[in-house]
Amino acid sequence: MNKPLVSICMSAYNAEKYISSAIRSVINQSYQHWELIIVNDGSKDETSTIIESFADKRIKFLNQENKGQSASANKAFEYSQGELIKFFDADDILSVDFIKNQVTRLNGNLENVVSAAWGRFYNDNINTFKLNPQTVWKDMQTDEWLTESFINGQPMMQCALWLIPRPILLKSGLWNENLSLINDFDFFTRVLLNSKMVLFEQKAILYYRSGIIDSLSSTKTRKGIESAYYSIEEAVNNLLNKRNDKRTSLSCANIWQQFIFDTYPYYPDLREKAMIHLSNLERSSLSFPCGGYSKLLLPLFGWKLIKRMQIHKHNLTYSRIRFKPLRIFIKIHLQ
Structure with a gap:
């Protein structure tokens, strides 16, 4: 059986706490015909030293000044040689048969992509891992997969889930280097829309590390939220250009509604732009997420x-002050 070379492209920035676990999960793969290209994106900690400690000829290590995850992912791809590509964060972990199962599932068809199962674990405690089953955990046409994935406003498109044939990437284009926050949303929407099918491999499991306070996904700066806005705009427009029925329109409306929920009360100009997009779509079916009081x-x-x-509660909790809902409600209401 032909064993294609799988190129694993990793961007690393100040990843000293977790990158060893990520690299070891690649080295320990039962499928051994791989190369790992790691781009150190101007880290200021011991990331570089840790990477260099791994004596494996299949690991290629590159340094660059800090340019962001998109630029470093593109550089890693530039140095890759494999027929199949996987992008991989420096803080996640692959199950031992992950690559073997995805390669087997693809079965040499270079017009499809393969997705994987995933679940969260927190910090270094793998015992907190729990699978997070989703309705898209099945084989689907790519535009159907995107429509279904968007419907709850929070699609999971994490980079390590996907095994991508090189010809698809050459058609879809690489990472948009102007984007940072949720740049994978734009990127993988383009990748999928240039593929025929999403093939789901349930035996390939991604251990997705969560709860990292200083991670890129926790960024709430103006630059980060602008990136999220433009990533959503590109992804939604690309999907609607391919498929524009009521279900897809509703899914895209829910994406914009979630953005509005997430960014309120900050950056009103971006929310106003999002509301214009929302007004041209089906009415969103999302409710604001909350519980208790x-x-x-x-x-x-x-x-x-x-x-x-909720913002006041978060701030008070962070300051170790007990949250009292009635007091906070009165304070806000009288402002």
């Missing part, structure tokens, strides 16, 4: 006030 107050006072309460 907030859920009781939601019908009376609306989601914007509840969101402000």
Whole structure:
């Protein structure tokens, strides 16, 4: 049986805490015909030293000044030689048969991509891992997969889930280097729309590390939120250009509605732009996510006030002050 070379492209920035586990999960793969290209994106910690400690000829190590994850992922791809490509974060872990199962599932068909199962674990405690089953965990046409994945407003398109034939990447284009936050949303939407099928491999399992306070996904800066806006805009427009029925319109509306929920009360200009997009789509079916006291107050006072309460609760919890819902409600209401 032909064993194609799999190129694993990793971007690393200040990854000293977790990168050893990520690299070892590649080295320990039962499928051994791989290369790992790691681009150190201007790290200021011991990331470089840790990478260099791995004596394996299949690992290629490159340094660059800090340019962001998109640029370093593109550089890793530039140095890759494999027929099949996987992008991989420096803080996640692959199950031991991950690559073997995805390569087997693809079965040499270079017009399809292969997805994987995934679940979260927190910090270094692998015992907290729990699978997170989704409705898209099956074989699907790519535009159907995107429509179904978008429907809850929070699609999971994490880079390590995907095994991608090189010809598809050459058609879809690489990572947009102007984007940082949720840049994978734009990128993998393009990848999928240049593929025929998403083939799901349930025996390939990604251990997705969560709860990292200083991770890129926790960024709430103006630059980060602008990146999220433009990534959503590109992805939604690309999908609607391919498929524009009511279900897809609803899914795209839910993506924009989630963006509005997430960014309120900050950056009102970006929310206004999002609302313009939303007005041209089906009415969103999303409800503002909340529970407890907030859920009781939601019908009376609306989601914007509840969101402000959540922000105050977070700030008070962070300061180790006990949250008292009634006091905070009164304080906000009188502002």
